[in-house]
Amino acid sequence: MSDERRLTQYAHGGGCACKIPPGELEAVVRGLTGRAPVSAEGELLVGLDDGDDAAVVRIDGDRALVATTDFFTPVVDDAYDWGRIAATNALSDVYAMGGRPIVALNLLGWPREVLPFELAAEVLRGGADVCGSAGCHLAGGHSVDDPEPKYGLAVTGLADPNRLLRNDSGRAGVPLSLTKPLGLGVLNNRHKATGERFEEAIEVMTTLNAAAAEAALAAGITCATDVTGFGLLGHLHKLARASGVTAIIDSAAVPYVDGARASLRDGYVPGGSRRNLDWVRPHADLDAVDEETTLLLADAQTSGGLLLAGEIPGAPVIGELVPRVDGKTIVLA
Known part of the structure; x- marks a missing residue:
C-alpha cells in the first residue's frame, strides 16, 4: 500500500x-x-x-x-x-x-x-x-x-434447493464442528488500537469457506451457519433456537487464533463481543466456564468459519446438539 x-x-x-x-x-x-x-x-x-x-x-x-x-x-x-x-x-x-x-x-x-x-x-x-x-x-x-x-x-x-444448508434443520444427536478458529475480533481490536499486524488472523479472514461447504454437502450435512459478527455463541443461539434443540459446547475443544487469549487479557475486547454475550446470556447456561473464555466464545468474528451440525475432515468437533434442556439453547461444559 x-x-x-x-x-x-x-x-x-x-x-x-x-x-x-x-x-x-x-x-x-x-x-x-x-x-x-x-x-x-x-x-x-x-x-x-x-x-x-x-x-x-x-x-x-x-x-x-x-x-x-x-x-x-x-x-x-x-x-x-x-x-x-x-x-x-x-x-x-x-x-x-x-x-x-x-x-x-x-x-x-x-x-x-x-x-x-x-x-x-x-x-x-x-x-x-x-x-x-x-x-x-x-x-x-x-x-x-x-x-x-x-x-x-x-x-x-x-x-440445489434439495441440498441446502440452513440454520433450522439441526437435530438432536448430531455433533457440532467449527471450520475456523475464533479470536479474530480481539485481534482486530488490538490491531486498530496499536497497529500490530496479525498474519494468521488475515490468513483466516481471507480463506474462502468454499471447500468447507463442499465437504459439508458431500457429508450429507443439512444444518449450518457461518460465524461472524454475533460470535460463536450468538450464531449458535440462533441455530439452536430455530432447530428447537440445545447445543452442548465443549469449551476446551474450541480452537483460537494465536494471540487471541493474550489480547483479551490485555483488554482488547470489541464492544460487539460484550453485546453478543449480553444477548445470549439469558438463553444459555454459562456457569461451567470462566468469564474470559465466555467472552472469547462470544467474540465478534469477521469472515469466520462455518459452524456445522455434522463432521467434515479437518474441522474439530466442539460439541453436539441434544433435545432442548430447561429452555436453554446453549450449555457450556
Missing part, C-alpha cells in the same frame, strides 16, 4: 464487530416477516423468519437462487487486505447456505475529501482478486460519498 494512513482510524468500529446488536436488529425486522409479494416469481425457501445467512428462492426443481449482501468499515489498515477480507466475508453467506457464488456487485462508501481514491482502488482490487479465485463474476456495483469508509459485496449464487 503506497499510502501510510491507517484505515481503521477513520471508522468508529471495524469489520463485523460494527454490526447492529442482534437483539436490536431482531426488534427492527420483526414486522417484516410473513409479507408475500403479489405475483412473485419462484418460491421463497429461506427468508427472514430464522435469521439465516442468505435468502433462497427456488427457481425450478433443481435450482435455487441465493442472495445476500455484506459490507463493513475497515478491519485492517491495509486497503488491499481489507478488500480481500470484506469480499471473502460476503461470499461466505452463499457458502453457508450450501450454494456457490455466481455474480457479485461492489458496495463502496468513501470519504472522498479525506482519503485518496488510490486507496479505494486497492480495496476494490482486493475484492476483485477474491471473487476471481472464487470463480465469481464481479460486475460493477454502487458507491456513495460517506464520512466513514465502507466496503462489501452484494452476491447472487445458485444452490
Whole structure:
C-alpha cells in the first residue's frame, strides 16, 4: 500500500464487530416477516423468519437462487487486505447456505475529501482478486460519498434447493464442528488500537469457506451457519433456537487464533463481543466456564468459519446438539 494512513482510524468500529446488536436488529425486522409479494416469481425457501445467512428462492426443481449482501468499515489498515477480507466475508453467506457464488456487485462508501481514491482502488482490487479465485463474476456495483469508509459485496449464487444448508434443520444427536478458529475480533481490536499486524488472523479472514461447504454437502450435512459478527455463541443461539434443540459446547475443544487469549487479557475486547454475550446470556447456561473464555466464545468474528451440525475432515468437533434442556439453547461444559 503506497499510502501510510491507517484505515481503521477513520471508522468508529471495524469489520463485523460494527454490526447492529442482534437483539436490536431482531426488534427492527420483526414486522417484516410473513409479507408475500403479489405475483412473485419462484418460491421463497429461506427468508427472514430464522435469521439465516442468505435468502433462497427456488427457481425450478433443481435450482435455487441465493442472495445476500455484506459490507463493513475497515478491519485492517491495509486497503488491499481489507478488500480481500470484506469480499471473502460476503461470499461466505452463499457458502453457508450450501450454494456457490455466481455474480457479485461492489458496495463502496468513501470519504472522498479525506482519503485518496488510490486507496479505494486497492480495496476494490482486493475484492476483485477474491471473487476471481472464487470463480465469481464481479460486475460493477454502487458507491456513495460517506464520512466513514465502507466496503462489501452484494452476491447472487445458485444452490440445489434439495441440498441446502440452513440454520433450522439441526437435530438432536448430531455433533457440532467449527471450520475456523475464533479470536479474530480481539485481534482486530488490538490491531486498530496499536497497529500490530496479525498474519494468521488475515490468513483466516481471507480463506474462502468454499471447500468447507463442499465437504459439508458431500457429508450429507443439512444444518449450518457461518460465524461472524454475533460470535460463536450468538450464531449458535440462533441455530439452536430455530432447530428447537440445545447445543452442548465443549469449551476446551474450541480452537483460537494465536494471540487471541493474550489480547483479551490485555483488554482488547470489541464492544460487539460484550453485546453478543449480553444477548445470549439469558438463553444459555454459562456457569461451567470462566468469564474470559465466555467472552472469547462470544467474540465478534469477521469472515469466520462455518459452524456445522455434522463432521467434515479437518474441522474439530466442539460439541453436539441434544433435545432442548430447561429452555436453554446453549450449555457450556
